Amino acid sequence: MAMTNELLRYFRAKEKERASETAAATQCPFCSVQCTLQLVEERIVERRRYKAVPTDNPTSNGRLCLKGMNAHQHALHPERLLFPLAKVDGRFVRVSWEEALSLIVERIISIQKEDGVDAFAVYGGGSLTNEEAYLLGKFARVALKTRHIDYNGRFCMSAAAAAMNDAFGLDRGLTNPLSDIPLAQTIILAGTNIAECQPTLMPYFYEAKKNGAFIIVVDPRETKTAALADLHLPLKPGTDAALAVGIGKVLLDEGFIDETFVRERTVGFTEWKQHIEAVKMDEIARVTDVPAEKIRLAARKYGEAADAIVLTARGLEQQADGYAAVRHWMNVVLATGKIGRPGSGFGSITGQGNGQGGREHGQKADQLPGYRSIEHPEHRRYIANIWGISPDELPRKGVSAYEMMQKIGAGEITGLLVMGSNPVVSSPNAAFVAKAMQKLKFLVVADMFLSETAELADLVLPVSSYLEDEGTVTNVEGRVCFRPAARKRPGEVKHDWEILCAIAHKLGKGRFFPFTSAEEIFNELRLASRGGKADYYGVTYERLRRERVYWPCPDAHHPGTPRLFTERFAHPDGKARFAVLPFRPEKEETDEWYPLYLTTGRVLAHYLSGTQTRRSPALSARQPEAVVEIHPRTAKRYGIGPGMLVRIETRRGAAVVRSRYNDQIREDTIFVPFHWSGLGQINNVTSDELDPHCRMPAFKRCAARVRPVVDLGRN
Ligand code: SF4
Numbered sequence: 001m002a003m004t005n006e007l008l009r010y011f012r013a014k015e016k017e018r019a020s021e022t023a024a025a026t027q028c029p030f031c032s033v034q035c036t037l038q039l040v041e042e043r044i045v046e047r048r049r050y051k052a053v054p055t056d057n058p059t060s061n062g063r064l065c066l067k068g069m070n071a072h073q074h075a076l077h078p079e080r081l082l083f084p085l086a087k088v089d090g091r092f093v094r095v096s097w098e099e100a101l102s103l104i105v106e107r108i109i110s111i112q113k114e115d116g117v118d119a120f121a122v123y124g125g126g127s128l129t130n131e132e133a134y135l136l137g138k139f140a141r142v143a144l145k146t147r148h149i150d151y152n153g154r155f156c157m158s159a160a161a162a163a164m165n166d167a168f169g170l171d172r173g174l175t176n177p178l179s180d181i182p183l184a185q186t187i188i189l190a191g192t193n194i195a196e197c198q199p200t201l202m203p204y205f206y207e208a209k210k211n212g213a214f215i216i217v218v219d220p221r222e223t224k225t226a227a228l229a230d231l232h233l234p235l236k237p238g239t240d241a242a243l244a245v246g247i248g249k250v251l252l253d254e255g256f257i258d259e260t261f262v263r264e265r266t267v268g269f270t271e272w273k274q275h276i277e278a279v280k281m282d283e284i285a286r287v288t289d290v291p292a293e294k295i296r297l298a299a300r301k302y303g304e305a306a307d308a309i310v311l312t313a314r315g316l317e318q319q320a321d322g323y324a325a326v327r328h329w330m331n332v333v334l335a336t337g338k339i340g341r342p343g344s345g346f347g348s349i350t351g352q353g354n355g356q357g358g359r360e361h362g363q364k365a366d367q368l369p370g371y372r373s374i375e376h377p378e379h380r381r382y383i384a385n386i387w388g389i390s391p392d393e394l395p396r397k398g399v400s401a402y403e404m405m406q407k408i409g410a411g412e413i414t415g416l417l418v419m420g421s422n423p424v425v426s427s428p429n430a431a432f433v434a435k436a437m438q439k440l441k442f443l444v445v446a447d448m449f450l451s452e453t454a455e456l457a458d459l460v461l462p463v464s465s466y467l468e469d470e471g472t473v474t475n476v477e478g479r480v481c482f483r484p485a486a487r488k489r490p491g492e493v494k495h496d497w498e499i500l501c502a503i504a505h506k507l508g509k510g511r512f513f514p515f516t517s518a519e520e521i522f523n524e525l526r527l528a529s530r531g532g533k534a535d536y537y538g539v540t541y542e543r544l545r546r547e548r549v550y551w552p553c554p555d556a557h558h559p560g561t562p563r564l565f566t567e568r569f570a571h572p573d574g575k576a577r578f579a580v581l582p583f584r585p586e587k588e589e590t591d592e593w594y595p596l597y598l599t600t601g602r603v604l605a606h607y608l609s610g611t612q613t614r615r616s617p618a619l620s621a622r623q624p625e626a627v628v629e630i631h632p633r634t635a636k637r638y639g640i641g642p643g644m645l646v647r648i649e650t651r652r653g654a655a656v657v658r659s660r661y662n663d664q665i666r667e668d669t670i671f672v673p674f675h676w677s678g679l680g681q682i683n684n685v686t687s688d689e690l691d692p693h694c695r696m697p698a699f700k701r702c703a704a705r706v707r708p709v710v711d712l713g714r715n
Pocket of ligand 1: 028033034060064067069199200201
């Protein structure tokens with residue numbers, strides 16, 4: 001009898017637990033796939049238990065990776081900032097929002113009066129929602145009137161974006177829907193490690209393989225993605241441009257050119273042909289360190305395929321000639337006519353959650369919403385009209401993200417607002433950036449945590465997380481996705497857009513920032529983008545609650561545009577452009593002092609500067625610290641055992657990380673992920689050489705040396 005009562009109590013308690021369970025729809029804040037999920041919260045007496053349950057959408061098809069499963073851990077973390085903090089005598093103290101906003105406005109006015117309007121700059125991020133990215137651009141130009149705004153997406157998508165605009169006349173990460181991948185007979189993945197960076201996309205490639213696709217991976221390491229490949233080309237870091245030229249050379253020599261496509265849909269083939277004819281394959285093989293036969297095999301597999309897709313990412317793009325590398329692959333695509341139909345196209349896989357939308361609506365130094373140009377008179381007129389100002393009041397273009405840091409170092413920019421970014425960890429040559437930031441007269445950072453950048457700030461503003469902030473993002477496919485708010489904001493946290501509106505009101509610019517919801521901002525964004533290349537006019541919240549819509553979508557009845565360039569490219573004459581770009585030797589080569597190539601990248605468990613994922617216990621436990629992947633033979637040459645602390649030195653400084661043997665990496669190359677700060681912060685030593693076309697830093701290659709750390713005090 002006693003047992004029966006006990007059992008009854010147990011089952012009643014379980015019933016109560018179940019009754020107190022709630023579930024809210026949301027979307028992973030991390031990579032560009034934007035997987036959807038339900039965050040289930042179980043309340044058990046005092047305790048809360050959370051569980052992420054994947055939900056269906058046409059991009060991730062009900063999948064969720066390790067990061068998405070644990071994303072809520074940072075959003076619910078006890079270190080979340082709940083109140084504005086001002087630094088007084090070197091320590092942060094709690095202040096009211098009224099005090100914080102008054103201080104910001106006083107500082108903006110006084111800095112702009114003393115040092116000029118452009119002395120106050122704005123630095124945004126590729127994880128902000130479309131609404132916030134749009135509003136940040138408007139805030140800089142209308143409320144501050146500064147030309148200096150740029151964002152961390154400069155370090156992410158600038159090479160591919162500039163190349164796509166120049167070659168195709170339009171920059172959308174993928175020219176085709178992801179569902180085209182299984183239709184391709186050959187797939188080239190150049191400098192993209194999808195298995196770790198966008199894991200839920202891998203089934204598209206498994207399916208392609210099941211259909212008989214030949215997969216080629218170009219990467220100095222045999223990554224988890226390369227494990228899928230039929231052919232792996234382990235090129236020397238920084239030689240992707242040469243490899244793509246070599247592929248083009250074989251296609252030309254062996255008659256794989258689609259002459260009809262070239263004649264009817266492109267410009268510049270003759271010049272490209274002349275340039276390529278002069279290229280020597282043995283020189284390409286020497287530069288890339290990939291045997292000519294392997295390059296020929298890759299080219300033939302691509303040329304023979306009826307349909308094929310080329311995808312690039314940061315491995316190829318984050319180089320001093322990243323723009324050229326992308327253009328050379330585009331030449332390959334155009335020469336063979338493999339674009340604009342199911343199973344044939346080109347793409348650059350976006351990294352950040354809103355890496356696509358974040359670059360379309362005006363937080364880039366030279367752009368206005370809808371991919372309009374800030375230097376184009378007609379574009380200026382259109383946007384000025386939407387914003388209710390005169391075109392003459394719109395500032396001109398500013399400088400790129402890293403150049404802004406250089407201007408801070410030079411004392412030309414003396415005030416800075418950082419929103420949704422952590423440049424002290426994510427910039428190249430980051431030790432310089434940290435020093436430069438300390439010269440600012442005023443630094444205000446809006447963040448969820450006391451990030452490394454926020455620690456240097458005079459004022460820190462607490463902002464909402466993905467769980468609390470409603471808005472839209474545009475994913476890897478160019479699909480606009482709606483993310484509802486799943487929870488109430490903690491403490492005195494505000495949304496980024498609310499902060500911008502509040503500052504603008506205090507600056508006396510409130511009439512330009514009357515917004516009371518993200519949807520109102522989106523409706524203005526729709527108008528501002530109307531008729532532009534990234535046209536969102538036909539996308540509404542009402543529609544997004546039902547579907548994810550591909551842009552361009554110019555009106556409410558338009559179905560959206562899954563596949564681009566089926567009939568014409570986006571240049572006024574409808575034709576794509578070949579590019580002839582000479583080899584550009586990297587400034588930084590290896591030598592007897594710095595004999596190894598250092599390359600950097602992501603790991604599965606972490607995201608960007610790690611501000612969020614390092615605070616997630618499950619993700620941090622998976623990889624708690626930075627490591628250097630080093631070939632065992634290289635390691636032994638320098639007396640480095642597995643798991644030893646290693647000092648990595650470049651011409652800019654040193655970092656210390658633990659060694660991890662990897663016999664699938666080139667012997668002349670070491671790899672370090674960039675998600676950590678402190679001693680293991682590899683961006684303290686990466687190269688700040690910038691691509692002349694797009695100002696992308698050369699994160700992916702610099703010269704380095706290694707040695708074991710025996711006694712930290714003596715090193
Ligand atoms: Fe999906 Fe990317 Fe989030 Fe993983 S990190 S769950 S792939 S959105």
